[in-house]
Amino acid sequence: MARVYNFGAGPGTLPPEVLEEARRELIDYQGIGMSIMECSHRAKAYQAVHDEALHNLRQLLQLPQDYALLLLPGGASLQFAMVPLNLASAKDTADYTLTGSWAGKAAKQAAKICRVHTAADTSGERPACMPVPETIRASDHPAYLHLTSNETIEGTQWKSFPKIEFPVVADMSSDILSRPLDISRFGLIYAGAQKNLGPAGIALVAIRRDLAERAPASLPSMLRYRDHIDNNSLLNTPPSFPVYMLMLVTRWILKTGLENIWRQNQEKAALLYQEIDRDRFYQGTAHPQYRSAMNVTFRLPSEALETQFISEAEEQGLHALKGHRSVGGIRASIYNAMPHDGVKQLCRFMADFKNRHSNGNTPG
Numbered sequence: 127m128a129r130v131y132n133f134g135a136g137p138g139t140l141p142p143e144v145l146e147e148a149r150r151e152l153i154d155y156q157g158i159g160m161s162i163m164e165c166s167h168r169a170k171a172y173q174a175v176h177d178e179a180l181h182n183l184r185q186l187l188q189l190p191q192d193y194a195l196l197l198l199p200g201g202a203s204l205q206f207a208m209v210p211l212n213l214a215s216a217k218d219t220a221d222y223t224l225t226g227s228w229a230g231k232a233a234k235q236a237a238k239i240c241r242v243h244t245a246a247d248t249s250g251e252r253p254a255c256m257p258v259p260e261t262i263r264a265s266d267h268p269a270y271l272h273l274t275s276n277e278t279i280e281g282t283q284w285k286s287f288p289k290i291e292f293p294v295v296a297d298m299s300s301d302i303l304s305r306p307l308d309i310s311r312f313g314l315i316y317a318g319a320q321k322n323l324g325p326a327g328i329a330l331v332a333i334r335r336d337l338a339e340r341a342p343a344s345l346p347s348m349l350r351y352r353d354h355i356d357n358n359s360l361l362n363t364p365p366s367f368p369v370y371m372l373m374l375v376t377r378w379i380l381k382t383g384l385e386n387i388w389r390q391n392q393e394k395a396a397l398l399y400q401e402i403d404r405d406r407f408y409q410g411t412a413h414p415q416y417r418s419a420m421n422v423t424f425r426l427p428s429e430a431l432e433t434q435f436i437s438e439a440e441e442q443g444l445h446a447l448k449g450h451r452s453v454g455g456i457r458a459s460i461y462n463a464m465p466h467d468g469v470k471q472l473c474r475f476m477a478d479f480k481n482r483h484s485n486g487n488t489p490g
């Protein structure tokens with residue numbers, strides 16, 4: 127059976143060579159007579175996988191020594207809570223930029239833990255956009271400023287980040303390691319693995335070490351960065367198979383080169399946006415200045431055509447193009463592992479679909 131081109135927003139598509147490697151090693155991992163999933167997380171074989179995953183990520187992020195790197199269970203959503211639990215007390219104010227669905231969810235969880243100030247709000251704007259860094263209105267002495275580097279649902283992305291004197295915390299779940307990053311601009315970044323880094327089940331957290339000292343000792347260990355740092359992300363049984371898969375994916379990124387990945391991502395996105403902009407049949411939903419290179423969102427002249435578009439694409443092996451249920455429309459997620467050819471096939475399909483359905487009576 128042939129593989130489809132999977133444009134799903136998450137879990138996202140993985141490199142076939144990584145899946146092949148995992149298959150080769152599944153039954154007997156490197157001669158230990160069992161799979162890595164069945165192996166003790168205190169055994170040498172697993173320890174080597176764990177260490178390489180962290181080492182590769184450190185290298186890819188060019189993480190300075192004063193940052194700790196963690197792999198934690200619970201996905202990005204647990205970080206919505208862990209960030210305020212560790213960095214703010216109940217009396218503190220944390221600043222949030224409301225830029226779309228995921229930023230809103232992060233702010234809502236933080237509000238259960240500390241005071242939340244809205245430092246910018248573009249969530250209602252159409253076309254969808256991100257704040258201009260200069261328009262951010264911070265509160266007095268915020269514990270941190272939170273932003274969402276790529277809004278997976280709206281299809282928008284921060285193109286440059288605010289430079290401010292208090293810590294910036296970024297949810298990078300849907301564009302982590304899709305482009306080079308200057309980590310020193312951030313106090314903490316986090317990302318669920320299942321978009322660009324591997325399967326679901328883990329989140330990456332990079333935190334400046336001094337910030338990890340803020341959390342009270344009374345915070346339960348599983349929620350406290352400092353305890354995870356002291357235990358090298360082995361406080362309890364880690365999600366060992368997802369860590370192993372992430373290790374293979376980071377090897378693949380290192381082999382390809384992050385600069386090459388970024389160039390390919392820009393090329394793939396440009397192809398799709400060019401197809402959208404060719405005339406008015408397809409309407410991009412994100413402001414051109416903030417268009418995401420990861421999640422390309424657009425609409426057709428009617429919902430009936432959108433439904434037909436999605437089902438015809440599916441028949442051609444172009445999978446999961448339906449937009450998020452909260453916004454409708456079409457969304458093509460083109461993470462690192464989406465091949466150039468998948469995007470080319472989608473563009474060809476879009477041109478053909480338009481030819482068959484436009485009849486010269488499209489809006490505009």
Ligand SMILES: *Cc1c(COP(=O)(O)O)cnc(C)c1O
Nearest residue numbers: 136201202203228278299300318
């Ligand atoms: C997918 C996603 C999340 C949620 O991740 P989980 O691992 O499912 O908790 C959070 N933020 C962003 C930007 C996402 O794309």
